[in-house]
Amino acid sequence: MELRQIQYFIAVAEELHFGRAAERLHIGQPAVSQQVRRLERELRTQLFDRSSRAVTLTPAGRALLPEGRELLKALDCFVAKAERLATRNEAAFRVGISSALGQRLDDFLDALPDPGSGTRFEFQTLDAHTRLEEVRAGRLDAAFIRGVENAPGLRFLTLWCDPLVVALPVVHPLAERDRLDLVDLAGLPLRIASRSENPVLFDTVVAACRKAGFEPALGPPFTGLQDTLAEIGAGAAGWTLMYPTAAGMVSSRRIALRPLNGEPITIRMFLALREDAEPGRLELLTATSAKVRRKVAEENRQLD
Template identity: 50%
Template sequence: MEIRQLQYFVMVAEELHFGRAAERLHIVQSTVSQQVRRLERDLGVNLFDRTSRTVALSAAGRRLLPRARAVLAAGDALAAEARTLAAPLGDTLLLGTGSGLGSRLDVFLDAVAGHGPDLKVRFRSLEREQRVEQVRTGELDGAFLRGVTTVPGLRLLRLWEDRLVAALPAAHRLAELPAVPLGRLGDLPLRIVPRERNPMLYDLIVGACAEAGFRPILGQPFTTRNDTLVELATGEGAWTVLYAANAATVVTRRIVLREFAGPGLGVPVRLAVRPDARPERLGPLVAACRTACVQLAGAPA
C-alpha cells in the first residue's frame, strides 16, 4: 500500500468518477484506475461498486475512507514539521505585547541581546486572548501577560512586578503628599475599567480598598488612558490607577502621580512560551527573563 494509492482512493471517493479524479490529480485516468485496483488487492476488499455508468463507494469503502483521510493528514503534518525543522532558525523573535511595558522593556531587550547576540526582537500588539492563542499555535515565540499565574498548555516565565500608582488632580489636597494612603481616597470616585474587561486589575484594586476599610465609589469607567487623564486634568474630581512604567506618558501639570503609602500595589508580569519550543529560541528567552527578573525585582527567577 502506498500513500499515492490512498490519495487516488480519496479523490475518486470525492468525485465518484475516475475521469474527474484524474483531472484533479493531473494524471491519466488509466493510472488512477490501475492504482485503485492495486490498493483493493492489497487490502482484500472492493472500495467501489462500479457499473458501466456509475461509481459508488462500497460498504468497505465508506468504512475505510475516514481512515485513509487520517493517514493522509498525518503525512501532511509530518512533512510540515520536517520542513520546519529543516528551515533556517532565523534571527528574529516575535513577541506579543499589550501596553505599558515602558522602561522595563529596555532591560528585557538588553537581556535578550546578552544571551542571544544575533537575535532581533519584534513585537505584535494584541489583546490578551489573541496573544495566548498565537503562542499556542506558534505564530508568536512568546507573549507578555500581566496578572496571570497559569495558562493551560503554556509555560510562564517570571519577569517583574508592575507597580501601580495613583493618578489624581493636582488641585486635590492629597496631591501634596509624597505617598497617598489608600484609605484616604474613600470619598473620591474611582475610575477603573469594568470588571469584565480586566477582572484581575478590578479585583486587585477593589480588594485593596476593602482591606483599607472602604468600598470605592465607582465613577465613570476608565476608557483610554489619554481620555481618562484628560478628563481628570480638566477638573473631574476622581482618581485612577496607572502602571508606574507609564508615568512618562503623563505630561500635564494638572495631574499628579503618587505612590501608595505602605506596601503598595503591584501586578506580576510573565512571559508565556510553548514548553516544546525549539531550544534555540526558548533558551535565550528563558535566560533573558532570569536576567531581567534579577535586575528589576532583585530576586532570582
C-alpha cells in the same frame, strides 16, 4: 594541511582499504591516496604501512587517529551551531506586548544574553486574551502578560512585579502629599477598566480597597488611560492607578503621580510561551527573565 585530508585519513584507518574508503567518501581512489600521501609529507611521518597486501596503521597512525576523530567531531559541532544560529537569525522572534511596557521592554532587550546574535524581533500590541491565544496557536513566539500565572499548553516565566501608583488631579489636596494611604482615596470616584475588560487589574484593585476598609466608588466608564488622564487633568473628580512603566505617558502638569504607603498593589508580569518551546530559545528567555527580575528588584529596593 586541510580538514579533508584528516577526513580521508580516518576513513582509510577505519576501512583499512583505500578502495572501500573511497567508496565511503564518494570520490575516486586516486584522490584518496594522493591526499593521504600529501598529509604524510606535511606531517613528516608515515601513517599507513603499505608493504603488504593489507593496509595497516603505523604506530604514528594509531596514535594520531583519536585526535583526528576529535578534530572532525569539533568540525561537526561547529557546523551544527552555525546552522542553528543562521536559522535563528533568519527568523523573526514574534512577541505580543501591551501598550504600557515603557522602559521595561528596553530592560528586557538589554538583558538578552547575546544581543549581537542578530535575532530580529517583531512586536504586536494586542489585548491580553488575544496575546495568549496567538502564543498557543504558534502565531506568536512569546507574549508579555500580567497577572495570568497558568493556562493550558503554556509556560510562564516571571519577569517583574512593579507597585502601582496613584494618578489624581494635581489641584486635589491629596496631591500635596509625597505618599498616600489607599483609604484616603475612599471619597473619590475610581476610574478603572471594567472587570470584563481587565479582570486581573479590576479584582486586584477592588480587593486592595476592601482590605483597606472601603468599597471603591466606581466613576464614569473607563475609555482608555489617555482619555481618563485627560479628564482627570481637566478637573473631573476621580483617581486611577497606573503601572510605573506607563508613567512616561503622563505629560500633563495637571496630573500628580503618587506612590502608596504600606503594602503595595502589585500585578506580576510574565512572559508566556508554549510548553513545547524550542529548547534553545527557552534557555535564552529563562536567562533573560532572571536577569530582568534581578534588575527590577534592585530598582524597587532603591525606591523603598
